[in-house]
Amino acid sequence: MSEPAISVENLSKRYRIGVRNRRRDTLVGNAIEALSAPLRNLKRLARLSRFDENEDDRPDVVWAVRDVSFDVEPGEVVGVIGRNGAGKSTLLKLLTRIAVPTSGEAVINGHVSSLLEVGTGFHPELTGRENVYLNGAVLGMTRREISRKFDEIVDFSGVERFIETPVKRYSSGMKVRLAFSVAAHLEPEILLVDEVLSVGDWEFQKKCLGKMDDVARQGRTVLFVSHNQAAVTRLCSRILLMEHGCLVEDGPAHEVMSVYLRAGMGSMAEQSWPDPTTAPGADVARIRAARVVGEDGRVSDAVDIRRPIFLEMEYEVLRPGYLLQPNFTVWNAEEAVVAFAGVDLDPEWIDRKRPKGLYVTRARIPGNLLAEGMFTVDACMSTKRPVKAQFNADAAMAFHVVDPMDGTTARGDWAGRMGGVMRPKLEWATEYLGAGRDEEPVLVEEPVG
């Protein structure tokens, strides 16, 4: 057996967060406060890096990561999920050596690169070319490596015309493209991704996911921290669930995700893009939100198998006069497309050019159709004439179909494993056709009366 790519043993990290001093409300009190402020500040700042024994119960001491142990084998793609503040990002910071652990140990076998570092070290006064070299060096490439890949990097970024221009004249999109392009040409054996920390617009996040996918396909190791649970479920085979700094679940992706959802710890039924400038979209339409809604009109990520499910997308039409084609693609956990709901058949809009404004499009999936399990949905939009994609919000939402197991569903009273992408409640009918060929007729005694 080969050595694990990442081996973590009892890793812990303690932080002290600044706690505000209480304020006094008298004039004299305030005066004393002001005079003693430097002394207090000194104490406060000095304490940031000092910890006394048995201080764990104090309100300003936080164990961001506590006694976490796990191994990741080479080639595994592992997701890390958990609520905000569960310690996911800190774990990644420890593994990238940005922060130093308080105790415990981690061993990493292989070249590591992390997509947290996209664009780090870019200097606004330097040209695109110079920044490619600088950023490459920051990411651990040698000068020769960068020179060899330089043309490829620039090609991929699409900013070749401006490569001799200082980066401060770039649009933010160009900057991100160039930076990402450098990162995309790294060849790490282990890729650490923190989607929570990676700034950037939707396009960029999609590219990150794409890069992860590539890396994973090449048999390299990926550790992926994300809030996008749908994406984690789709990309990762195994999930680590963290809570209050501890590792609480570690197992196959769908099992852990179910635990997480059942515990009400997360929701992936809704996603919104509050900032219209970074929301996915093109010149005609931009998405605003996508959500899974139950029959009762409430956002829900666990849906009763018998009840209908509504997929919703909210979007803004920026330019009037186009025929729009909203569509949903529904994927199951095995990454099979269960349905490509490609045509908005609403007679009201099917042949009517849209005026500017906000819209919501809803598609109803009838009850007793999908099988149990996890489904992720892409919300996409294109114009019809000409056909041009406006947005493709991959894994915009996800939901869980749950069977209540009460005998009223397509399962009947069977409680074991059931295959199938669909679980329609078909119309069943059985007739008795009389006795078989070589057998004596069996007389069924009718009860008299």
Next chain:
Amino acid sequence: MRGVPEARTVPRTVISGRRRLFDLGLSELRDYGELFFFLVWRDIKGRYAQSVLGVGWALIQPTLQMIVFTVIFGGLANIDSDGIPYPIFSYTALVAWNYFSNALSDATGSLVKDKAMMQKIYFPRMILPGSAVLGRLVDFFIALLLLVGLMVWYAIPPTPWVLLLPLFLVITMAAASGLGMGLGALAVQYRDVKHGLTFGIQLFMYAAPVVYPVSYVPEQFRLWYAINPMVGVIEGFRAALLGSTPMPWDLIAVGAVSSVVILSLGAMYFRSKERIFADVA
């Protein structure tokens, strides 16, 4: 193109919280040589970008200082300058002193300036103050060029001791790096350092023989005075280039020892603090 090249050895990284006081991590520093180089280059290119005079500013600062000092100290206060014209007397000191003070303030501020980088990627943190000290060498050499011009103008030939200039430069760099690392590490946690430094450096200049000759300091205090490494360096510069005084070996020796001590203490303090940089910056 795709896949991991088989020939690459798989590096093994151990991450733990154990500290080693005397391990300065120098071998690791070597692995990051190219990053070091790129950061120096970034500092130099970035410093004078979008300015009309560009590197000309490296000349304007000491020249104006020289003029002001000549008027005030050479003229009004009539300070003795070992028998050489006051402008070149003070400018010689300023070439060394300005390098020291600029390198020190850049090194001290380097960690706070690049804290975004520290919070996003790993690299030996010493690269930051180190590249700041190296990056200021360009200014030093430009200022030195003007000094050559002044020597020609005043017809002062250099002495053979001019060959010692690299030694003086090394002492200066050691002192600036050591102090810069120590103060820089402190500045990560206490931003007061930033406020105090500008002003501190200005005062500190009067603790070095920039505007006056060493002969103004009473004989019995001179070796104590030379604990400031810049004393030996500045007097050494004058002795080597202007020949105004004999080479002050005693001052240089004390300064050299002192700069080595400053460098070691600074580096050790830096190493002991660097683990918290990303957390508290």
